[in-house]
Amino acid sequence: MKLAVVELIDVTTDQRNRELVQIRRICEELEIDYQEFPVNVLPVGDWFDPDTVCIVRGSVKNRKMWLDKITEMEYRGCTMINTRNCIEVCNDKYRTYLALNQVGLHQPNTVLVPSEYDNLIDHVIQEAGLQFPLVLKTLEGSYGVGVALMESPLGLNGVIQAMNTRVDWDGAILQEYIPHGGDIRAHVVDNEIFGSMFRTPPPGDFRTNIARGGQGIVCELTELEKEHCKLAANAVGARWCGVDFIPSDDRENISPKIIEVNCAAETGGLEAALVGKDDEESAPLLRKIIEHFMVEK
Template sequence: VGKFKEFLAEKENNKPYRFVLLWYDDPDDPDEPEKTADKLMEEGKKLGCTGFKVDVDGAYSDITENGTRFIYDKEGKSFRVDEETLVYVRAPVTRRKSWSDLLTQLERENIFCVNSRLCMETTSDKYRTSLILAEHQLNQPKSILIHHQDKALDAFDRFGSKFPLILKTLTGSLGVGVVKIESEESLNATVQLMHKLDNDMGVLMQEYIPATYDVRVQVVAGKIHGAIKRPIVKRDFRSNVSLGSEPVAHTLTKLEEEQVLQAAKAVDGLWVGVDFIPAKDRNKDLPFFIEINATPGTKGYTKATGMNICKDVIKTFMDRAYWLRQKPFESIYGLQN
């Protein structure tokens, strides 16, 4: 906590900016996303920034005849966007291609997004996240993709682990789509039921790591803002605040700090929540990374830490050195896609 305050205090040449707050009115999200959106708008105004709050459902962007780009909400209200505009992505844009394409449209105009489409898509897919973390040699529970609804037992044989184990849908948040499996019978039946509910659902099989709590770390612009300890919910195996876990402020070891920052950077995260299960010897052994969230909630975190993360995020990006834009990808033919 103190380190992040010192980091902010050291910044010079901080300048207010214009920003778009892209959010989504999700009635099923207990984190109350509009409260976070309103808090960001409030803190931005206090710091001299000009913001535009827009629900991604119905939002679009277009260029006027004189070449100026605007973003519009579904009522037709508009806000000019350019290279001096920051877009805070606080919406689950990967739910719809049109929402993700709005980010691409903005990024191709060199408009800075927190987070980028690449980060949003990477972290929304648990298996893709695990592959990237593995490439960066970061510790995780052993995982395997179940490639067919009728081949769960075959995947288990290749998995080479024991029960209990964890099944996760590739997409999903708030602890929904995570199931603890105790036997072959329940494994087969649960995978088939998941596919019955959604035939296009991807399912990940993961090693079960016994724990009494996990840790959520908020990382902003490559710096640790703070961490919370989330106890396992009573009569459950999950620790999500949305399911009733009551978090408390948590102090990381030096090793955990180093590993968390590597994980955040591996997915190009500029404001992310990094979740891990701590090792038994936290000073010597590596933590087990379980997920990275590109739109981390603030409700439980703020209550546990007493920190004003919305203010600190707005203030951090007043330093243009952290406006790290996603570059276009180069094709196999050397062309810019």
């Protein structure tokens, strides 16, 4: 068996670089034939075959050629973690919402932002029964970028008008704002929970992303939460993903609200919670994931 880390990224981050170093070391220790594959540089060669497990990392925005390389790997019989379809669903927040809605999962009330016209935006908000404050999210985005809390119609309309002037503007969603003291990210791998952490936002922010300064501590999930996380992963077709949710006040009996499914969830936050921030070599979550896919394929 061989392992390829397929990088769907233009610019690397410290977290991604650290993850690559950890994967490289784990593969050396386990004597796994390993390759890093930046899709923006290399062609898909004969090394990719039915004995290759491809773990796709990063997100892609309007890069059809990059996604076509994922499709080529699929045609060559590689085991994809995850497939092109899963990547495209998870990289579109409204498609994710629709997929989760199809299986009856609880989510914040969500609508597409129709256009820059104030009256249409106001109409959509009214029809959905939404009230300010609202969470505005670009359809594509990661690390908490493109997410903002809108306090008033005037502020919302101003932001949307500004966004519509951007060449790369693809649209956005509006979501019901649910006040919370934090959320939970669970790593789901082939219908198992491999780890989870409770994340709290930094002072003055509502976003809990570790990349935005959020803090994580290891936590356990209830059976109900595990069930809903597995349903979410299956709904988007992910073999490995991060499921983010806001826990209910009665976690044993009341369903959580799923807020996002990340098909290339970073491991750094949970690894730091497991072993400490100063330990950059130990990577128990990544090791467990790699060992799993090398056996289960």
